[in-house]
Amino acid sequence: MKTFTPKPADLTHDWYIVDATDVVLGRLATHVATLLRGKNKPTFAPHADSGNHVIVINASKIALTGNKMGKELYSHSGRPGGLRRDSYAELMQNKPERIIMAAVKGMMPKNRLSKVQLDRLHIFAGEEHPHTPQKPQTFEITQVSQQGK
Template sequence: MKTFTPKPADLTHDWYIIDATDVVLGKLATRAALLLRGKNKPTFAPNADLGDHVIIINAEKIALTGKKMDKVLYAHSGRPGGLRADSYAKLLQTNPERIIKNAVKGMMPKNRLSKVELDRLHVFAGPEHPHTPQKPQSVEIDKISQGK
């Protein structure tokens, strides 16, 4: 029996939508990374670009557990004095997309292929998104079950 190797003609990039309302950040990031890599497909190959498009809506309603509100997310512009430090509490109000993109990026492998796959991640703060013509399939993730 020969090993199956996916060809470019075998590639299909489906669209999935995830509602981030009351979903724990880590669970959301792992599920999104799994879909972006294409590990949910039976034809998965680590060297092939089999990933799907993932739309995440309601990013401002994400659930952060533990002491993540005090955690700081760093970014550097590459210029002298270009270190930027923003707390998750501030980012949740101003730019919640950055929190989710950073978490998903951390779940992806560190190679050139993951950079291409991360371009298929579309994060929106509110419930509206411009990708309705693609007819995305809904993905359900367990909500938080904490004392909130």
């Protein structure tokens, strides 16, 4: 069996829009990571950049399960003394985009290609986004959180 390698002409970068209202963080992150890598396409190859652009709206309405509101999100700048820690409750108020970005980044492969693919992730706390001229397709996540109801 031969390894499939897509030609550069075969690679298309589609636009998808995902509504994060009442969706559990982990479930949202897995779907978004799959779309960013292009694993939903029949021309997927792990070494080729066949990923899509993903717009996540309503990031402030995401559902966190368990006791995550009491936990903290750690990040390090790489510089001495650059450890940063913020509680999830504080981030939900001020910068909910960072919660989704950290979750999706953890589900991407640890290589140079994932940086390029993560740059195609656009997260917005509210309903409005400036990417309407690209005509994004809606991607529906059917399983929403039971806590939000």
